[in-house]
């Protein structure tokens with residue numbers, strides 16, 4: 001018989017209770033797509049007509065978004081490709097609560113329009129008392145763009161050559177500034193710059209001196225930069241792009257500038273990211289002189305950089321709630337990580353798993369060169385690819401021919417998930433080669 005005759009009709013397949021329920025959760029479009037694919041498999045003879053509904057169920061996506069939760073076992077705390085900072089449970093809850101209709105811009109007492117994101121801004125102002133004013137935009141680059149556009153459009157800013165940073169993915173801070181109609185006056189050389197270089201470059205057309213923290217690279221040797229304390233003596237304001245979003249100094253990251261310290265050193269304005277070391281949602285923070293911040297908040301360009309209610313909710317909960325995962329990882333106890341690695345290695349001993357010491361990194365979030373003592377489970381490198389196909393996918397890193405699953409970035413409550421994922425791909429990929437000592 002022609003197999004096409006045997007393909008069950010769409011409405012018949014959709015009547016399967018599992019698919020009816022899925023349509024409520026995922027929407028009809030995604031369910032119909034799965035059914036269409038199952039019908040196609042039947043038409044081409046790969047499955048029989050009685051299996052079309054089962055096959056469609058198996059093809060259903062877990063969620064209406066294609067973004068999937070991933071277990072970060074790379075040891076890189078702020079992993080750009082994995083979405084940077086994982087939110088705290090309090091921030092996740094805040095996002096869920098704000099997702100519906102919410103009083104983001106309504107004063108429920110008076111019934112009048114309220115000040116947008118007042119709670120998040122108040123939390124930020126309390127966290128950094130040295131800031132006279134605070135504002136939040138979409139990301140760190142947007143914060144810098146607003147400062148540049150609002151304070152220096154049609155004018156120039158002075159920037160040291162050694163601080164002309166490429167943020168990532170080909171985006172460069174000097175090009176960002178130029179795209180906003182801001183002229184750049186480059187001073188110093190790649191490795192050295194002095195206060196006099198800045199002073200000589202300043203005239204009436206200079207709106208501010210920009211200090212960019214080299215957050216993703218390190219230059220060593222014959223180098224010198226001018227600290228904010230010194231730049232603050234110049235006759236124009238200092239805008240400091242600190243990058244990471246540390247609000248206060250961190251004992252483990254002595255070279256990483258923080259917002260409070262940078263303001264106390266004399267910066268008029270600090271810009272930073274919300275989803276690096278602060279451990280919150282993607283956001284751009286502007287902190288500093290009250291008048292400057294007020295001017296920027298009312299600038300027309302600010303409207304194009306406005307953050308949504310989900311960001312405001314997550315940021316406030318990050319600032320007010322329990323310590324988020326990123327800062328917690330920075331102070332994780334290596335001995336604890338080692339014990340977890342040994343327990344996991346014992347559970348996976350039949351695969352030749354071993355507990356090893358390892359070294360984690362802060363990652364795209366800043367503090368280049370800082371080594372975070374950690375521990376990992378070493379497994380055969382053949383498991384690296386199949387582990388990215390488990391649910392949830394597990395991403396580790398291969399070093400010296402072994403797959404290391406670094407526990408610094410794995411929440412302890414996910415240890416069992418890690419074991420289950422390894423077991424799942426061991427079953428599907430066949431027994432892997434044992435790890436070599």
Ligand SMILES: *Cc1c(COP(=O)(O)O)cnc(C)c1O
Pocket residue numbers: 139140141142165167212213214215216241242243244272273274283284365366
């Ligand atoms: C990360 C970073 C940026 C860009 O911030 P985003 O939040 O990624 O837009 C800008 N400047 C510095 C110094 C950074 O470290």
